[in-house]
Amino acid sequence: MKAAWLSLPWFHALVVEAVQDCKVTPKSPRWPSPSDWEQLNRTISGKLLNPLPPASVCHRNEPNFNPSQCVVVSTQWNSSVFHADDPLSVDWPNFNNDSCLPDPDAPCNKDGFPIFVVNATSASDVQSAVNFSRQRNVRLVIKATGHDVLGRSTGSSSLSIWTHYMRGITFNKNFQPQGCSSPLGLSSATIAAGMQMGEIYAAAAQQNLTVVGGDVPTVGVIGLLTGGGYGPLSSTYGLAADAALEFDIVTADGKLLTVNECQHTDLFFALRGGSAGTFGVVTSVTVRTFPNLSITTHVLTINATADSEAFWDTTALIHSDLPRLADGGLSGQYFILPNSSSAAGARVLGSQAASLQLGPGRGIISWALNIMNQPAAAANGLVEPLLQQLKNSTWSSQISIETETQEFQDFSSYADVFDGLQVVGVDGLIGGRFLDKKALSRNKVDIKEALKATITPAGGIILGEMLMGKGVWDAQPRGGDNAVSKAWRSAITNTLIPVGWAPLDARQKELVTSELTNKNMAALRRLAPHTGVYLNECDPMEPNFQNSFWGDKYGKLLQIKQTYDPQGVFFCHPCVGSEFWIMRPDGQLCKI
Structure with missing residues (x-):
């Protein structure tokens, strides 16, 4: 009887959890x-x-099977708004292991998803969830x-x-952080954790103000800012993280703390x-607000034979002039x-492909580069030397150039026109690396x-985010370094x-993800070995991510992590x- 009892699967699981300290x-x-x-x-x-x-509505074996609702889900599957409004779904289904796609012929289960969701609307809801997770050793995630x-x-x-439903934004003309003896003399906005950048921009515009944030309106403010966060205004006002003045946060012990330069x-x-x-879990953040400003956008499009030497020589010349x-x-x-005929071309050009008559x-090669509070002549004057280099190049007859301003x-009128490029509802990853003046000064x-x-x-495509500039280079955040x-x-x-693969194709996924890390990004690491990556836009398998994300600040961050969690x-x-920590093949999270 004893031997039979010891062989029970649950007893084995109990031993594994006790020995390995698993969730x-x-x-x-x-x-x-x-x-x-x-309870x-x-x-x-x-x-x-x-x-x-x-997507379970698309699957006959699921209790909520509904063919008409499946049509609705399938139609919205490539919408960030749809995934944001759902308690489980995320923009890229590979992070749920493609566990349930809107394809009736694909499998559907909940294995890649959270089991329960706390629909938090207050800090006390968050505290209850954190305490429950800590006391019962349940893995906790935040969406x-x-x-x-x-x-x-x-x-x-x-x-x-x-x-998502932690809502609200309030403005203050002279913010005083909790625990500080006097106001900062800065205007600010206190923003709840569920707010997205598009609605934050709209609220700020009503005050004739703006804030630093991303160019995709559905991005959430907390994830953007805590990762650094850049956008169209960063070249003038710095990173989103540079503009933070105060946080309300629920820590691992369930306490609600107000965090700023004084406490x-x-x-x-x-x-x-x-x-x-x-x-x-950050429940709200207070950030600096800034005066609105005018924006002049210079749009350039260069057309050449696909994958030709002229195309790549032009690409190299442009990059060398970016500094x-x-x-x-x-x-x-x-x-x-x-x-332009590639799958990436179809995603980027979309319905514009026919009107552009590219063949x-x-x-x-296309850009939309901005200059703040200056007229079109200023933007054109900056670009003109590059255009002259291209016109004087040995391959000038093999390219066509179009420009407009x-x-x-x-900023609001600009944001209404220019929206960040995003493809969601598909399997994919993205790799990224900073290129600095040293890297871009190398041989073309x-x-x-x-x-x-x-x-x-x-x-099949390279995306460039030249969003830093003097606002980031010369930033002096409140409270010192961040x-x-x-x-x-x-x-x-x-x-x-960015790379992608067919859903549920394990072999293709393995090949593509390995190539991203070991070939695509390795080439950029060789070009710029001394730089780093933006932790919100990078390959999850980035080698030595601690150094790539944070450099010599990682030791301090790890100490803070161990103190509070x-x-x-x-x-x-x-x-x-x-x-x-390590993720076991069965999905269980265990300490190493």
Whole structure:
């Protein structure tokens, strides 16, 4: 009888958890009982959800099968708004292991999703969820919008805190942080954790103000800011993390702390660039607001034969001139598309492909670069030397160049026109690396070959985020230094390599993800070995992520993590302290 008892699967699971210090799963004997979950639900006034994946309506074996609703889900599957509004779903389904797609012929289960979701609307809801997770050793994840290219806002066998309905924004003309003896003399906005950048911009515009944030309106403010956060205004006003003045945060012990330059200064350092989902659950943030400004946008499009030497020589020449353009005050985004007929071309050009009359097999380089509070003549004057170099090049007859300028009276009118490039509802990853003046001053052949090596059939495009400029380089954040890497302070552009694969194709996924890390991004690491990466836009398998994300600040961040979360209540990967955990093949999270 004793031998039979010892062989029970649950006893084996109990031993594994005890020895390895693992988070419990529904298969664990220590998984909370139904009465435990019901008690949590009562504590938070009925806000505990046990939702099915949204695409389950497409699957006959699921209890909520509904063909007409499946049409709705399928139609909205590529919308960030749809995924943000769902308690489980995230923008890229590979982070849920493609567990339930809107394809009736694909499998559907909840294995890649959180089991329960706390629909938090207050800090006390968050505190209850954190306490429950800590006391019962349940994995905890945090989702605001699900717009995270590293998959940090989801996790299997977990309890999720969904902050989407923590709403509100208030403005203050002379903010005084809690615990400080006097006001700062700065205007500010206090923003709840569920707010997205588009609605924050709109609220600020009503005050004739603006804030630093991303260019995708559905991005959540907390994930953006705690990762550093850049956008169209960063070249003037710095990073989103540089503008943070105060946080309200629930830490691993369930306490609600107010963090700023006068109290809990170590956490104030960490939250400004140390990543979301690591040190606690931020329930609100107060940021500096700034005067509105006019924007002039210079739009350039270069057309060449697909993947030709002329195309790549042009690409290298443009990159070598980016430091001069950035020094002059231009900032913005660009893309390098070697072949307009590729899958990447279809995603980038979309419905514009026909109107552009490009024909098959074209290579396209396009940018939209901004200059603040200056007229079109200033932007044109900065770009003209580059245009002359291109016109005088030995390959000038093999390219065509078109330019135009657009002037916007304020940031709101600019944001209505220019929206960040995003493709969601598909399987994919993105790699990224900063290129600084040193890297871009190398031989043009080196630049060309490095950029060519990033192109693969799985990707096929280079995205450039030249959003730093003097506002980032010369930033002086309140309260002293913050956690963002020093590499930000010299970066000219962030070079991004998106890749994708067919859902549920394990072999293709393995090949594509390996190539991203070991070929595409390796080429950029060789070109710029001394820089780093933006932790919100990077390959989850970035080698030595601690140094790439934070440089010499990692040691301090790890110490802060161990001070405020010694048990590892908060886990995400790749995040501070995640190297001490491992995900077992069955999805269970265990300490190493």
